[in-house]
Amino acid sequence: MFGYVRPAMDRLTEEEQGDYGALYCGLCHALGRRYGPVSRWILNYDFTFLAALLSGGLETEERRCIASPLRPKRAAAGDPALDLAADLSVILTGYKLRDEVLDASFFKAQGCRAAGAALGGAFRRACQARPRFADHTRQEMDRLLRLEQARCPTLDEPADTFASLLAGVAGEVEDPVQRRVFSQLFYHLGRWIYLVDALDDLKKDAGEGQYNPILLRYDLAGGELTPEARRDVVITLDASIRQMAAAFELWDFGRWSGVIRAAVYEGLYRVGNGVLEGTFHASPRRRQRRGKKEHI
Amino acid sequence: MNDPYQVLNVPSTASDEEVKKAYRELARKYHPDNYHDNPLADLAQEKMKEINEAYNTIQKMRQRGSGTAQSQYGGHGPYSGYGGYGYGGSSAQGTPLQRARMAIQRNDLHLAEQLLAAISDRTAEWYFLRGAVCMRRGWLDEALRHFRQACAMDPGNPEYRQALERLENSGQAYRPAGFEVFTSDCGGGSLCGGLMCSYCLCNSCMGGTFFCR
Numbered sequence A: 001m002f003g004y005v006r007p008a009m010d011r012l013t014e015e016e017q018g019d020y021g022a023l024y025c026g027l028c029h030a031l032g033r034r035y036g037p038v039s040r041w042i043l044n045y046d047f048t049f050l051a052a053l054l055s056g057g058l059e060t061e062e063r064r065c066i067a068s069p070l071r072p073k074r075a076a077a078g079d080p081a082l083d084l085a086a087d088l089s090v091i092l093t094g095y096k097l098r099d100e101v102l103d104a105s106f107f108k109a110q111g112c113r114a115a116g117a118a119l120g121g122a123f124r125r126a127c128q129a130r131p132r133f134a135d136h137t138r139q140e141m142d143r144l145l146r147l148e149q150a151r152c153p154t155l156d157e158p159a160d161t162f163a164s165l166l167a168g169v170a171g172e173v174e175d176p177v178q179r180r181v182f183s184q185l186f187y188h189l190g191r192w193i194y195l196v197d198a199l200d201d202l203k204k205d206a207g208e209g210q211y212n213p214i215l216l217r218y219d220l221a222g223g224e225l226t227p228e229a230r231r232d233v234v235i236t237l238d239a240s241i242r243q244m245a246a247a248f249e250l251w252d253f254g255r256w257s258g259v260i261r262a263a264v265y266e267g268l269y270r271v272g273n274g275v276l277e278g279t280f281h282a283s284p285r286r287r288q289r290r291g292k293k294e295h296i
Numbered sequence B: 001m002n003d004p005y006q007v008l009n010v011p012s013t014a015s016d017e018e019v020k021k022a023y024r025e026l027a028r029k030y031h032p033d034n035y036h037d038n039p040l041a042d043l044a045q046e047k048m049k050e051i052n053e054a055y056n057t058i059q060k061m062r063q064r065g066s067g068t069a070q071s072q073y074g075g076h077g078p079y080s081g082y083g084g085y086g087y088g089g090s091s092a093q094g095t096p097l098q099r100a101r102m103a104i105q106r107n108d109l110h111l112a113e114q115l116l117a118a119i120s121d122r123t124a125e126w127y128f129l130r131g132a133v134c135m136r137r138g139w140l141d142e143a144l145r146h147f148r149q150a151c152a153m154d155p156g157n158p159e160y161r162q163a164l165e166r167l168e169n170s171g172q173a174y175r176p177a178g179f180e181v182f183t184s185d186c187g188g189g190s191l192c193g194g195l196m197c198s199y200c201l202c203n204s205c206m207g208g209t210f211f212c213r
Helices: A012-037 A037-042 A043-053 A082-102 A108-127 A131-148 A156-173 A176-200 A204-206 A213-217 A227-248 A255-276 A283-296 B004-009 B018-028 B039-061 B096-105 B109-117 B123-137 B138-153 B158-169
Strands: A060-065 A068-078
Touching: A012 A037, A012 A043, A012 A068, A012 A082, A012 A108, A012 A255, A037 A082, A037 A108, A043 A082, A043 A176, A060 B138, A068 B004, A082 A108, A082 A156, A108 A131, A108 A255, A108 B004, A108 B158, A131 A156, A131 B109, A156 A176, A156 A213, A156 A227, A156 B138, A176 A213, A176 A255, A176 B039, A204 A213, A227 A255, A227 B109, A227 B138, A255 B039, B004 B018, B018 B039, B039 B096, B096 B109, B096 B123, B109 B123, B123 B138, B123 B158
Parallel strands: none
Antiparallel strands: A060 A068
């Protein structure tokens, strides 16, 4: 369910690109510091975007790391939002792995179980650090599981679970106006992620007989969208992005405004389009490995 | 009140034309059409009020004594345009549908749902109001279904048609100049060309940039 949230790079100034890179490094360091080196592998685009939404500012320091042992790199530091983003990332990943163990084939489930065990200590500590968000996440994931088991044939009901889950992030900010704006923005971010993920898995789920709300909503047997279904899915995805943009304009995201603007006015549409046309792959890791082999 | 130039995000040395342009851009951004059936409509309305006041103040300062300030966008009375339905007979004693309408207007979605659930005669207006509740809850696919149903039952009603059009036609909503990509139409641009990729972010590790271009 992760890997879909990306700003449109070519909409960012060079400075913004550099800042976003520093934020990525800063979040990686925050994960390492709080949860040990193993937790760093959970880092992805979505969590960096989460950090941008929560942060507002940027203070940096030059740091070496395992990825750049010789040349120190500019990394975000000293921002409580990084710690918050790190905690939420660990909690979300922990529940995602648990969900996949229940969902996946036997061998894949073993992999997820092992990954979950590796993250186990970090997951427990993150849940202790943010008990409200952890409880909320568990409740919403349980609700999603029940809807999946009942093979719920609507889009909005299962999407509401993941959307509400992310909207729970808003509970971690103090300012009441900020909380309202964040709640709306994160709700639609979660809704969009859930539906784009379902769209991405359409053919796979149709083949494996897995639950997929889009298959059931439009009664698609073979995993191919009919023109009407395609039109309606696009309408609902676009409408969620518009709601995010409308919320975005009501809060000052400071230093990260450019990055977030590039996502809610373009990046998400592009990702949605790529998923719709079958040209997007959520996991560049896998592609990279394959690509490297081919390259060699 | 805040510095009106700061509100419009222009320097105090900006020309009349630049001030007007900045004002128009902001007014487009916070226009009621972008916040219809949106739980944050009141915040947008406040913004619009602030922008209108700033623009009027600048106009007055610059035209001191030489006529009145130019007309402004939206933001008249409370809730005009921002998700309000302009319902006339404003009495809590109205029909259940009227009361549901008012509950939606107050953003009391729970009450609106209860009132609607108790109505067995499902008219076009019932579907329209049900759609409005769904919009505010973020249940956009259900909203689409209900708005379509309302329009099918009463094709001549402009209120239902506008609600459906706002949801179906993403081209109407505000976007900053130059942003024109949609889920259905990527404008011919390449996907990976412009998207942030974590291997770009962490460009020193694992051969990073290999995949970005």
